[in-house]
Amino acid sequence: MRKTMVDVSTEDGVADAYLVVPDGDGPFPGVLFFMDAFGLRPRLYEMAERIAERGYAVLAPNLFYRSARSPVADTRTWPTRPERRGKVFAKLMPMMQRLDAWRDPPDTRAYLDFLAAPGRVSPGPDAVVGYCMGGARAAGHHGAPGADRRHGQLPRRHLATDEPDSPHLGSPDHR
Template sequence: MSGVRSDGAQSGGVRSRTVDITTPDGTADAYFTCPDGGGPNPGVLFYMDAFGLRPHLQAMADRLAGHGYAVLVPNVFYRAGRTPVFDLPEFIDPQARPEIFERIGPVMQALTPELAMRDAEAYLRFLADSDDSGDGPVGTTGYCMGAVLALRTAAAFPDRIAAAAGFHGGGLATEADDSPHLGADRITAELYFGHADNDHALPPEQIDRLNAALTDAGVRFRAEVYEGAAHGYTQADTASYDEAAAERHWRNLLELFGRTLR
């Protein structure tokens, strides 16, 4: 497979394939991409947004792999079916098609924190067993709902996760008893968050609560609000895409992984 990125720029050559990962509850299909050369390479667990595993996320994973990482993008909704779980338009505009979330919502709700972390163990085992990645420190990055999964994974597997990032995440620090921020005291990874501006899914009080929890737990982290960027700003196949904010996300993500996984 060529190393041409989705933005038309040239990255390192990558090779990719669809893989099946055995979990305690079945088989999760996933996209796995890595540098076109010898391994092992630092592993990255890439968590999708609610729209699911699709060509745009594969292109993002390829771009990351072109910088020297073995990237796994699991279909975290595999219990509802193999990719594609949802019949989505090529360009996603939820305001024009509100029924999209009517289909996605119940599947999201069914993925409980317990199920998600049970799956995460299987995803991390795949990376550890692969000759392309190996059992070294792993990074994780997540988008929208994937930011929640990245934060939970950092807390659940502190011996494996060396770096975690979340972009335009929602519900990171709610008042619920199982809010993701409550695992801060178990995190040993370095974290980075690129929050969307004026995001209904992550209001200022949640950002403050998350920052306080991480600070109190002594977690190394940086959190920034991307001014003017809407929820979903990294996703070029959606109406929320913001090219400048998306490129800023790439700079910060690559800087984090370059420092912690090399």
């Protein structure tokens, strides 16, 4: 596999992202993989690579690029040291609160346009997946028929609301 960090131009700046592409002749179908609240890190790279092993070009953008480049937090020791969890969340919460993760089609369009550059992915629909916090982004994705979220604890209130800009309304199934 070819694995690299790339920069994706957006309306608000430059998002760092992890791009992994299978070996061999492409182009390959594209998958946009939205991270969880802990940001891009080795575990997320592994998840993207598992998707790429199945024949997909995967782009995992840093959704917090407006606040910091990756890595946004040191998560190596926080699960085993409770005193570290508070420090990690204290750093991440302001980033999450600033992020309009549930309704951000311009960033999503920039990521998909990056994937669609000539020769990068095969023509046709892309797929979008999201892990935890990124699941709401995937559920509200505008433009790709395949959208999925992974993490059972994501509150439903983030996926469907009574507001006119509710993420679920962006799904091709609700147009």
